[in-house]
Amino acid sequence: MTRPVRPLRADAARNRELLLAAAEDEFVERGVSASVADIARRAGVAKGTVFRHFATKEELIAAIVGGHLAALTAVARRLLDSADPGAALLEFLTVAADTRQQHDLTFLQTVSDGDSTVIEIRDQLYASIGALVDRARAAGAIRPDITGMDVVLLVCAPVHVAGNLPDPAPDLWRRYLAIIFDGLRPEGASPLPRPAPSWP
Incomplete structure (x- = not known):
């Protein structure tokens, strides 16, 4: 509730x-x-x-995390009206990575994991990402075996990968996002070794 x-x-x-x-x-x-x-x-x-x-302080943390998730959800929903589903998915991933670069709140998300409002907003975000992926897949912009959860798990990857360097350039994550998005394209795709996970 x-x-x-x-x-x-x-x-x-x-x-x-x-x-x-x-x-x-x-x-x-x-x-x-x-x-x-x-x-x-x-x-x-x-x-x-x-x-x-x-x-409580926990309620304050939940409000911070929920606010960022809600902002990303609004971006995803806006992009659902895009005429180019592939470009829309790439734009969402770009916004999500840029947001994470500027506001890495992973440590706060752990604290707010059990908050009912955060869970509801997170589920709305995941549903919106799933809809973006469905549109991109139907348009042939991404390979047919990619799911919404695959993309959810990849959202954090560009910034995380760049963060393994001691002093990365602020926009280095864009290189790895380009590599990731090329991997989502159907051209030259080989079968994936395991099925996509589902959210527990």
Whole structure:
């Protein structure tokens, strides 16, 4: 069951956005042990303001993660109207990798794994990715044995691969995304050794 969402006044909405941005910066710098007091100080609000918006630190983390997942879901849904399904899938993967390069929140996602709202938004994202893949496959832009879950698992790969270097160029991930996307194309494809996994 999702939490009810009540509309916020303009000032309250502004404070919430300030808190989310400050909290993300604080967590990136200090890890999940960052204190609510430090987050409030960075956002320029009172500590009580944090708790008026988020009852716990875990709820704050879930809001950060959920916000990023929701933004990617909006991108995927917009691209479902594209006239070129292959280009749409590549654009989504590019946006997703660029977002991960700028906001690598893997450590926060682990904390929010059990949050019902995050799970719901994540499932919506995966369904939207699946729809993009279905369209690209039907158009012959990608090989016929590629599934939505294959692409979900590949979303993080370009940035992760580039991150194995001690000081990679900021856009090095684009090289590996190009290699990955070429591997999704039907030209020269050989049979895959195992079936695609499904999400548990």
